[in-house]
Amino acid sequence: MSKVRNLASTIKHLKGESFKRAAVMIRDYGWGEFFHKLGTRIKYGPGTAVVNNNMYGGELAGESFVKNPSEHKGYQAEERVSFTFTPSVPNIGRIELLTQNRAGGGALEITVSKGDAVLLHAEVGGVAHDDYTAIDFLPICGVMGAALTVSLTCKNGCGVYVNRNKRRHGFSVDGGGSVGCRIYTVHNAEYLHWIANNTPTEKELNYQRARVFNYMPKISIVVPLYNTPEKFLRQMIESVQAQTYSNWELCLADGSTSSKNLGEIAHSYEDARILYRKLEENKGISGNSNEAIRMATGDYVALLDHDDLLMPHALYSYVELVNIDRDYEFMYSDEDKITEDGKYRFNPFFKPDFAPDTLHTFNYITHFSVFKKTLLDKIGGFEDRFNGAQDFDIILRATEKAKKIGHISDILYHWRISEGSTALASSAKSYTVEAGRSAVEAAYQRLGIKNAHVSSCQYPNYYITRYDLPDPKPLISIIIPNKDEKRTLENCITSITEKSTYPNYEIIIAENNSTEKEIFDYYAQLEQDSRIRIVRWDHPFNYSALNNYAASQAKGDLLLFLNNDISVISPDWLEQMAMHAMRPEIGQVGAKLYYPDNTIQHSGIVLKIGPVANHPHKFLSRFDIGYFGLLVAPHNVSSVTAACAMMRASVFREVGGFDETFTVAYNDVDLSLKVREKGYYILWTPFAELYHDESKTRGLETTPEKMERLDHETALWLSKWDKKYPYDPYYNINLTNEKLDYSVSPNKILKDRT
Known part of the structure; x- marks a missing residue:
């Protein structure tokens, strides 16, 4: 941003x-x-606010602080203090107390409780004298609006400063007055809990060190060095040495122009697995990386930046994967960022499994990439013409040729932020934008796709691909089920006919048991338009059967299933969907739908949020970019809503249409998964924008009859798909299944690494 x-x-x-x-x-x-x-x-x-080089959110509304800690007129140090406050934020993770500690040996005991429940109990040393004592702790979550009590007991002559004559806003101190205190909410609270739950224990690491796999390949970690600060170089080398899997080599190709001898640092470790070569000239990032690859003798090659870090179980995780299946030729993991001083981890990127359309939109794979050496030999090394996006280019080439692509859903890589780093802001290296665009364009050329045109997005390092449609343009059959609701249907039809720029479409209204005269009068009016037909389905409502019947009457090469409570925003919505629906590898395309208040209603469907599935990013602003830009990026999903979904008629027939046992709920999710079972990808695009007044016609599931039917269809879906999809491949297992915001699941515990 x-x-x-x-x-x-x-x-x-x-x-x-x-x-x-x-x-x-x-x-x-x-x-x-x-x-x-x-x-x-x-x-x-x-x-965010940066406090002591850590990333915190804004302070709570109830601070009671002292501007100049050394000038605390009116405050006296007390051994026991208790106060209550009500946070206006979701979590707290840091408390700063103005303390006295003349002798220097004091300790402070702190308890935070909510009623009778103790949320935090800790004893800290290093109490400050006439200054703030900071207490950092694993964030206490879910505290917004709750009355919390903080009890403080000072030991060995220290104290907390209290002003008994002046009450400050926000805290209620027992006995009256105010206490010198600041309380902070932590910016990445859920992730800190995830780290606590998923950092390998020493027992797990020792198990890994002792384990002997059936297949023990050598992994060559290649690192191009360029004027690398000594501290960063040592931290990087030591993170490699800390690997629990020992059959590796570290290939350092040094293209530095400074006089500092990085070779001396590398040789100081006296580790035969660390290979260092000083290059005669700086060949740039691609050339230096290729020189490092030439040093590699391993079965696999892993890419590591000179100032970044690995988790100790990184290589072990990859070797474990290739022992499950040797066909994995390209693999990647999740990653996070660390501050420049290496102390704090934040901004985790929990990635989807391989998603080709997502990858053509932005380089979501990045780190930690591992290539089978034979694959790397086949595709060639880095190319100078893509400098700045050289890793994007080589990943695109690798995924095009790899026999099998693996994704490890675990944070194995730490990307350091520093001035000039693209980890902090892509604007730091603006030339990377055009290099990335060229890399995507070259990918289409290799794939023989001649009708794809790549342009840069308004967000750096994101790309838009527009596909030419055939000439003449295919007929699109827009299928709209309807019962009464004349005004709703009229709004939908008018928005299509008046706003759409696509020239070749027909509208099929699937009439189902209407009773109001005004709707039939409106039908008669509509039928004066040669593009509009009314087909009647005189049976009890069954969304699947109704659409199947209407589809059987359609003449178009493309079918667009559309709810009657939809209205068009973007005039080229049909072009934006059709350009993808006509691609042979795409089975279904979904659109970006908003509620009338301009909040997100649909941006794809994620499996396993709730018992079956739900819509991520729901209720975010129309103008939000979403999780790592997904709201502005065409990307692969497991399902899209049939409120607005396009697909080729041939694909619809191939999968047998909608399953009519799903009368109302989950028929669209079921259809999408049947499409995926046939090997097609499903794509969601943000460039087809429409309003959706959801459930206006059918209503909500509030009656006993509707709730019973929903329970039945939920059980039906689970019996059909639950075992086949233990997780959504396009939604990382470390993300929450309880909310719709792509937040980290703080209680997620990955498998025991022993």
């Missing part, structure tokens, strides 16, 4: 309670601190 967008977002958030918090900050800290924090939000985004 650019600084301009961050400024706009920050100003937007400075209202209501946020404005009150800003006023409190100005009152107690002064304008200098306010502008410092405002600058931080502009640089990093409105949801």
Whole structure:
């Protein structure tokens, strides 16, 4: 997010309670601190503040702090203090207390409780004297609006400063007054819990070190060095040495132009597995990487940047995978970022399994990529013409040729943020944008796809591919089920006929048991248009059977299933969907649907959110970019809603249409999975935009009869698909199945690594 967008977002958030918090900050800290924090939000985004080099969210509304800790007039140190407060944020993970500790040996015991439940109990040393003592802890989540009590006991002569004569906003101190205190919400609380649950234990690491696989390949880790700071180089080397799988070599090709001898650092480790070569000249990132590959003698080649880090079980995880199936020729893992000093992990990217359309939109694979050496020999090394996106290009080439592609759903790689790093902002290296676009364009040329045109997106390093449609353009049959609801249907039809720029379509209205005269009068009016037909289905409502019948009457090469409570926004919506639906590898295409209040209703369907499936990103703003840009990026999904879904008529017939045992619910999810079973991909595009007044006609599942039917169809879907899809391949297993926001599942525990 650019600084301009961050400024706009920050100003937007400075209202209501946020404005009150800003006023409190100005009152107690002064304008200098306010502008410092405002600058931080502009640089990093409105949801963060950098405190002691850690990334936290904004402070709670109830701070009771002292501007100058050494000037605490009116405050006295006390051994026991208790206060209550009500957080206005989802979690807390840091408490700072103004303390006295003249002797230097004090300790502080802290308890945070909610009623009778103890949420945190800890004892800390290193108590500050006439300054704030910071207490960091695993975030306490789900506390917004809850009354919390903080009890403090000081030992060995230290104390917490309390002003008994002045009550500050936000805290209710037992006995009256205020306590010198600041409390912070933690920006990545769920991820910190995930880290706590999934960092390998020493027992697990020892097991891995002792394990002997049936297949023990050598892995060559190739690293191009270029003026690498000594600290970063040592940390990188030591993260490789810490690997629990020992059959590796580290190939360092040094193209540095500085006088510093990185070879001395490499040789100082006295490890025969560390290979160092000083290049005669700097050949650029691609050339230097190729020189490192030439040093490799392993069965597999892994790519590592010179300032990044590996988790100790990274190589072990890959070797475990290839022992399950030797056909894996290209593999990648999830990743996160670390601060420049290497202390804090944040911004995890839990990726989907291999998704070719997603990859053509942006390089979601990035790190940690491992290639079978024979595959790398086949596709060739890095190419200079893609410098800046050389890893994107080689990943595209590898995925095109690999026998099998593997994804390890675990954080194995830490990407360091620093000035000038694309991990922090792609604008730091703007030339990467055009290099990436050229890499995608070259991929289409290799694949023999001549009707694809690649352009840069408004978001750096994201790309839009537009496909030419055949000439003449295929007929699209728009199928709209309807019962009464004249005004709703009229709004839908009018938006199609008045806004759509696509010239060749027919509209089939599947009439089902209407009773109102006005709807039949409207039908008569519509039938004056040669593009519109009314077909009647005089049976009890069954969404699947109704659409199957209408589809049997359709003349088009493309079928578009559309609810009657849809209205068109983007004039080229049919072109945007048809260009993908005509591609032979695509079986179904979904659109971007909004509620009337411009919040997201549909951006694809994720399996296993709820008992069956649900819509991710639901209720986000129309203008939000979503999880790693997915709301602005065409990408592969497991399913799309039949409220607006397009597919070739031949594919619809091939899969047998809608399963009529699903009368109302989950028939669209079932259809999508039948399409996938035939080997087709399903794609969602953000460039076909429509409004959807969801369930206006059918209503919600509130009556006993409807709830019983929903339970039956849920059980039916689970019996058919649950075992085949233990997880959604396009939605990482480490993401929540309880919410719709792509947040990390804090309680997720990956398999025991022993």
